[in-house]
Amino acid sequence: MALLIDIGMSGWTTAEKLAEELLDITPGADIRASIDDGDPSEITMLATATLTPDLPAKLPGLKLVQKLGAGVDTIVNHPALGADVRVTRLKPLQPAQEIAEYCLAYVLRGQRNMVFHDAEQRAARWTPVEPREAHKTRVGVLGLGHIGGLTARLMTQMGYEVHGWARSPRQIEGVTCHAGQDALKPMLADCDYVCAILPSTAETRGLFDTDMLAAMKPGATLINAGRGDLVVEPALMAALEAGTPGHAVLDVVSEEPLPSDNPLWKHPGVTITPHVSGWHLGDALKDVAENFRRLSAGEDLLHEVDRTRGY
Numbered sequence: 001m002a003l004l005i006d007i008g009m010s011g012w013t014t015a016e017k018l019a020e021e022l023l024d025i026t027p028g029a030d031i032r033a034s035i036d037d038g039d040p041s042e043i044t045m046l047a048t049a050t051l052t053p054d055l056p057a058k059l060p061g062l063k064l065v066q067k068l069g070a071g072v073d074t075i076v077n078h079p080a081l082g083a084d085v086r087v088t089r090l091k092p093l094q095p096a097q098e099i100a101e102y103c104l105a106y107v108l109r110g111q112r113n114m115v116f117h118d119a120e121q122r123a124a125r126w127t128p129v130e131p132r133e134a135h136k137t138r139v140g141v142l143g144l145g146h147i148g149g150l151t152a153r154l155m156t157q158m159g160y161e162v163h164g165w166a167r168s169p170r171q172i173e174g175v176t177c178h179a180g181q182d183a184l185k186p187m188l189a190d191c192d193y194v195c196a197i198l199p200s201t202a203e204t205r206g207l208f209d210t211d212m213l214a215a216m217k218p219g220a221t222l223i224n225a226g227r228g229d230l231v232v233e234p235a236l237m238a239a240l241e242a243g244t245p246g247h248a249v250l251d252v253v254s255e256e257p258l259p260s261d262n263p264l265w266k267h268p269g270v271t272i273t274p275h276v277s278g279w280h281l282g283d284a285l286k287d288v289a290e291n292f293r294r295l296s297a298g299e300d301l302l303h304e305v306d307r308t309r310g311y
Helices: 015-025 093-111 114-122 146-157 181-188 210-214 233-242 282-297
Strands: 002-005 043-048 064-067 086-088 138-142 161-166 175-179 193-196 221-224 247-250 270-272
Touching (some): 002 015, 043 282, 093 114, 093 221, 093 282, 210 233
Parallel strands (some): 043 064
């Protein structure tokens, strides 16, 4: 049994680096950084960030795909992945904390008028403007799982009025929680900032369409650190012109990398970052190594995904 690491994307880390780190955790294990390292039929587990189209067909013995992250939509829906191949994801603390910090950074940027002050500095103008007080600033968090729950708790620690939304009822201390589709629009109408940290599922794809965007509070900021397909981008462009929302911060988009001719790049109401909100895996490689051991031993896996539900 062998574990293949294939990142499937550029600009993050390398398979060689992760293989070295995994070998430090599990000395002597058959861990490969290339499909050309040995017989591909011996590979039973694949660790990847983005599953490339042609790779499953080259791995006849594949039993498990381990996502090097949380979002698994492109894996569970992969047309070349056999129905008997299992899928697991990671739930590490460090990238969840980083995503929460990312959302907080952009809330602070708006609350403290940082864009305005940057512009005033370039114009050599001394223009004091009152920042909005945290306890008078309402932050909404969509998705209250591992990452969203941590984000909501961080916002409460900073003194914001925090509202959270999930499909089913949740309870988080200091957070006013809402549940179900009927509760979403009324919550959006009252939030100054909305942090979308939802997975890509049949229920969430295209969630922010014309109708949902129009339900947002005028001038609010939408921060998408979930999945790119949550937002209907043409509808967002039109909604920004109407001021609902007033600004959008997108760490994820429908096509990554975002083509250079995409109008989102130049829209004054859009801030784009290249999928960097949660970067480091922290100690999550221990879970990758543990899943390789459990797969070999026929034991239950960590963080296994229900492929029919998508998470």
